[in-house]
Amino acid sequence: MNLIFLGPPGAGKGTVSQRFIEDVHIPQISTGDLLRDAVSAGSELGVEAKGYMDAGELVPDGLVIGLLQERIAKDDCHDGFILDGFPRTIPQAEALEAANVRIDKVINFDLKDDVIIRRLSGRRIHKASGKIYNVNPEGIPAVPADMAPEELLQRDDDQPEAIANRLVVYRNQTAPLISFYEERNVLATVDANLDLEPITRELKVILGM
Ligand code: AMP
Numbered sequence: 001m002n003l004i005f006l007g008p009p010g011a012g013k014g015t016v017s018q019r020f021i022e023d024v025h026i027p028q029i030s031t032g033d034l035l036r037d038a039v040s041a042g043s044e045l046g047v048e049a050k051g052y053m054d055a056g057e058l059v060p061d062g063l064v065i066g067l068l069q070e071r072i073a074k075d076d077c078h079d080g081f082i083l084d085g086f087p088r089t090i091p092q093a094e095a096l097e098a099a100n101v102r103i104d105k106v107i108n109f110d111l112k113d114d115v116i117i118r119r120l121s122g123r124r125i126h127k128a129s130g131k132i133y134n135v136n137p138e139g140i141p142a143v144p145a146d147m148a149p150e151e152l153l154q155r156d157d158d159q160p161e162a163i164a165n166r167l168v169v170y171r172n173q174t175a176p177l178i179s180f181y182e183e184r185n186v187l188a189t190v191d192a193n194l195d196l197e198p199i200t201r202e203l204k205v206i207l208g209m
């Protein structure tokens with residue numbers, strides 16, 4: 001099962017993936033995570049990507065496409081994968097087609113801007129596990145009461161200025177993928193304003209599980 005989770009930042013793509021792969025044992029592949037790993041490792045790619053990421057801009061297609069293709073060639077992708085945050089541009093989607101990567105379903109996470117802003121500004125990442133929590137939980141996992149603030153980090157691009165820019169970038173460069181995949185008859189939309197559990201249930205219905 002090869003899936004794409006498409007939607008604006010803060011839509012819950014990562015949180016739903018983490019919940020979903022507890023039942024379905026396929027990897028969640030987030031190009032954002034791969035890029036952040038490259039930044040932490042200080043690799044040439046990471047150094048080049050960092051400025052774009054901090055500003056909430058997209059990293060150039062040429063850098064991201066290679067990174068993603070290398071990742072999905074690994075053995076653990078044999079039975080499928082969830083692409084979380086890729087493709088984000090039409091050329092990235094075309095690169096998947098050119099490489100004959102079959103896509104079974106594209107899940108479009110649809111939600112309102114005010115919910116996005118609340119989720120992104122409250123998002124915290126548990127450093128040790130990579131798990132996503134929120135200080136404005138409203139139906140998504142809350143920061144556990146026994147977790148110390150120093151165990152958590154707030155992403156540089158979850159600051160107000162970068163959030164606003166990421167929304168503009170999403171509307172201009174990523175949202176056109178909705179019609180791209182509609183035309184290929186693989187698009188299904190979930191109401192991502194809902195809580196984590198109902199979104200996960202809706203997703204399973206779409207996938208016939
Ligand atoms: P994310 O964790 O998915 O929100 O991604 C964080 C940042 O990484 C984005 O704001 C972009 O700067 C960069 N990024 C992640 N995935 C892509 C992609 N598919 N294409 C271009 N840039 C990306």
